[in-house]
């Protein structure tokens with residue numbers, strides 16, 4: 001008996017100011033809530049020569065400058081433009097593109113349009129028509145994203161029913177998926193920091209304080225990280241709820257003091 005192999009879903013994004021990453025993360029979350037496992041990567045973390053080995057890739061790319069790709073996409077794009085890649089190179093790859101742009105620019109969503117054309121020229125097969133998010137839309141890029149996502153889930157379910165055990169519209173209300181925090185904040189009281197380092201200013205002083213915070217908080221923050229990402233100073237802590245109401249909801253504000261970048265930890269570990 002032949003077993004139907006469930007197809008892998010990969011989401012690749014290229015962003016300049018963060019919107020494409022937000023969209024890619026939303027797609028990843030929605031896939032997971034439908035029971036469809038997905039991998040999510042920035043294009044600069046991905047080896048483009050592996051594309052022919054993928055089953056389904058969802059690209060989320062923004063346009064910056066005057067119709068230019070984000071910095072993180074430049075190497076990937078140069079690779080795709082190589083002349084030695086022929087029209088069969090991506091045969092077998094299924095893909096779709098969601099672009100983020102602004103129709104106020106002459107080269108509206110240029111990168112998404114060019115990427116879509118190049119992938120198709122290399123033999124890849126589009127599974128749904130590309131979506132184009134527009135900053136000028138009254139709902140922003142989400143005006144185009146929502147209907148595009150509905151078509152995407154419908155098509156993926158059709159192509160790959162094994163990955164959507166309960167149908168394309170079924171969404172798990174699993175709290176562990178909905179509530180996964182992006183960051184974890186651990187509080188260190190000011191008087192725990194050695195006074196000899198808390199006077200003065202400048203980078204070296206902050207670095208010492210970060211090290212101090214790490215010593216106090218050696219716990220793991222994620223699969224790969226073993227130390228805190230950055231050091232924040234709590235500058236506001238207002239209680240928003242009435243005393244005795246049974247709830248304690250707070251408005252917290254932080255100043256970004258420094259990050260591990262100053263300590264030569266690669267940015268992608270953030």
Ligand SMILES: Cc1cc2nc3c(=O)[nH]c(=O)nc-3n(C[C@H](O)[C@H](O)[C@H](O)COP(=O)(O)O)c2cc1C
Nearest residue numbers: 015016017018019020062065067101102105108109
């Ligand atoms: C400096 C700058 C240049 C931009 N150039 C273009 C452009 O040429 N074409 C376009 O469609 N959108 C352009 N945009 C709009 C962005 O693509 C849009 O804001 C998008 O949501 C940004 O996504 P990102 O945060 O993932 O980079 C530009 C935005 C900025 C800030």
